[in-house]
Amino acid sequence: MFLLWIKSIFAIHKGTIIFFYPDKLKKLLGSILKFFIPLLCGAALFWYLYSHLDMHQIGVILQSEINYFWIALSMIIGLMSHIFRALRWKLQLKTLGVDPSVKALTNAVFGMYAMNLLIPRVGEVWRCTYLARREKMSFTQVLGSIISERLCDTLTLVFLTVITFFLQMKVFRDFLRKFPTIEETLWRMITTPWLYICLLVMVGFLIWLFTKKTENRWVAKVKSIVKNLWYGFRTILRMKQVTMFLLYTVAIWFCYFLELYVCFFAFGSMQHLGVLAAMTLFVMGSLSMGIPVQGGVGPWHLAIIAALSIYGIGENIAGAFALVAHGSQMLLIILLGIYTLFSVSLEKKKDRSAGLADFVGSRRENDNY
Structure with a gap:
């Protein structure tokens, strides 16, 4: 593959490179980056995170301290979430x-997730291309259809985040009280008038930009995204089976939650953690997956270890949990x-065999004719 890329960039004549194509070189460098x-x-964050933990422990x-039955069950639940996503689609x-x-x-759907492990966000393109060609x-x-699906999932995550924040507000407060410097910094940020002045200036600038600079390339791009989101939202509303669509959405996100929650039972020191603790981990982990890193490696582990520290789980146990819970889904x-x-x-x-059979059949019919 690398040699094909090189040949596509450089013109080679009798073993001598005579010129190169800057456009193709630019595309190659873009793909590499x-x-x-x-x-x-992701690898740097992962290494930094685990270099501060006791890897021997x-x-x-x-x-010796994990019941892998629950990890296997988590993988089965993860598989079900992907199947529900296909049925909803x-x-x-x-x-x-x-x-x-x-x-x-x-x-x-399976291919999409596998491709995203190689290059973030490429899986969606492959998913579209595969089905468009096949059908x-x-x-x-x-x-x-994928835009409308993503819109629905984003709204679901926002809803779960808000609900979890209000249900676990006391836990977050108790955690912040252990770190008064962080609490004071957050309070200053919220109460300073400069924050709201900056927000007003930003809103005013955006209004001016989108009303006066309609020909701007970035403005046109944002408008196109908003238009596509609105189209996706209307597509959902116009569906004949909206109820089934919503039920599949609930099933998908319930499986996402459950595949993480059952991993608690694999660790003896974490079995006391309840549903609300699992919700906190689930939301923080889901938000970290928005960072475009292959498989969420690094950001996801950081989010889970930080969330477990809120509930008093030691960093080594938390690190082991993040490795197993994430690694099992990556293996899947x-x-x-x-x-x-x-x-x-x-x-x-x-398809090739069917095409060849059709070709041979048509030739025989022509010969008989």
């Missing part, structure tokens, strides 16, 4: 007059990615 910068940032915990596509098989949709749909149609995604690779390859072989 998209892959390596998030990877290096974490190793002992992983070997099927409802959206039916609204567009397309009814793909569940197998095709699960392949698209002979326009890329824009498939993308519209890798296995599903391998399955998708073979499944899509078999699909292509069948």
